[in-house]
Amino acid sequence: MLSWEYPPHVVGGLGRHVTNLAPALVAEGIEVHVLTPLLRHGEPHEVTPAGVHVHRVPAPHMEDYSFLSFARETNAALERVARELQHQVGEFTLIHAHDWLVADAAIALKHAWRRPLISTIHALERGRQQGYLGGEHSEQINNIEWQLTYEAWRVIACSRFMAAQLHEYFATPTDKLDIVPNGVHVRPSPFLDDAERLAFRRSLAADDEQLVFYVGRMVFEKGVHVLIDAWPRVLERMPRARLVIAGTGGYLEALKQQVWDRGVGDQVTFTGFISDEDRDRLY
Structure with a gap:
């Protein structure tokens, strides 16, 4: 190989x-x-x-x-x-x-x-x-x-x-x-208990917010710009939805600008780089 x-x-x-x-x-x-x-x-x-x-x-x-x-x-x-x-x-x-x-x-x-x-x-x-x-x-x-x-x-x-x-x-x-789609390892829960899970979620979104997230490189071919373009339409149906975008890359600043251009800056969070452990917690 x-x-x-x-x-x-x-x-x-x-x-x-x-x-x-x-x-x-x-x-x-x-x-x-x-x-x-x-x-x-x-x-x-x-x-x-x-x-x-x-x-x-x-x-x-x-x-x-x-x-x-x-x-x-x-x-x-x-x-x-x-x-x-x-x-x-x-x-x-x-x-x-x-x-x-x-x-x-x-x-x-x-x-x-x-x-x-x-x-x-x-x-x-x-x-x-x-x-x-x-x-x-x-x-x-x-x-x-x-x-x-x-x-x-x-x-x-x-x-x-x-x-x-x-x-x-x-x-x-x-x-x-x-x-052949990429596989996914189904691991045991990364949280010790529900309280730890809730605390992690609250670091990203309020309790009454629906959470949607993307984890990966910030490059054009990943299509994150398409997700951002669609986010105003999502908010029409789900006004309390929050989009969390995790990762780094050369396209990051353009995506941040796109969020504000679409008027959804308050409903989108960019976390930057996250560890594999936090990635698993997100999933």
């Missing part, structure tokens, strides 16, 4: 997806090796308590080069370590790539080993750029995304919306697409 993100380097949903997917596969009796760039500390090699083999590959020092060049050189390092690893542990059965950032390595290994490649697409450059490709950098990423979906034997999308985009943008055949 090839992923740009794996703890302790987790930026968004991709890292969490892989972190939860790998041990679930191990639990099904599959030997899983995750290859990921060493970008934020961590041991070069470890076996997690769940039995996942994690290989963190040192990334090249390329401060004076573009991120795209850095990603491609890092892919070369991932490919090299994967080839060495095969000599140590034996042949791999399947290659699983997550998004364009590991596409070069995944495609090269597919052809070198003659093994099936599957890819999970978590987001697209067109989505990150609000539907447009705004320059050569974006066009190159878009081309890599297309190549990954073309080379993959199967393409996994986490939603029908993403599957539709893949079919529209890249002409990915619908019979090659699989829709």
Whole structure:
């Protein structure tokens, strides 16, 4: 399994997806090796308590080069370590790539080993750029995304919306697409008792307010602006509804301005970054 993100380097949903997917596969009796760039500390090699083999590959020092060049050189390092690893542990059965950032390595290994490649697409450059490709950098990423979906034997999308985009943008055949929604761990209640739960809720909303919340990165493709646009209509039906928006990102200030432009600033709360523990309490 090839992923740009794996703890302790987790930026968004991709890292969490892989972190939860790998041990679930191990639990099904599959030997899983995750290859990921060493970008934020961590041991070069470890076996997690769940039995996942994690290989963190040192990334090249390329401060004076573009991120795209850095990603491609890092892919070369991932490919090299994967080839060495095969000599140590034996042949791999399947290659699983997550998004364009590991596409070069995944495609090269597919052809070198003659093994099936599957890819999970978590987001697209067109989505990150609000539907447009705004320059050569974006066009190159878009081309890599297309190549990954073309080379993959199967393409996994986490939603029908993403599957539709893949079919529209890249002409990915619908019979090659699989829709596998992200799973949710149902954990025991994070509260010791009802009093603790009520105290936490009161830190966000009054007792007579209906609570709606969003947790995630503040980026265009998450669609938080659509939720804010709809909030005046929600208030027409439910005048005491409160919207809590948790997370950070480059789109945050624009969303805050949008809230006031829509006249709902008093009914919307931005919390900024919240811990995983508070995220679970919200849910």
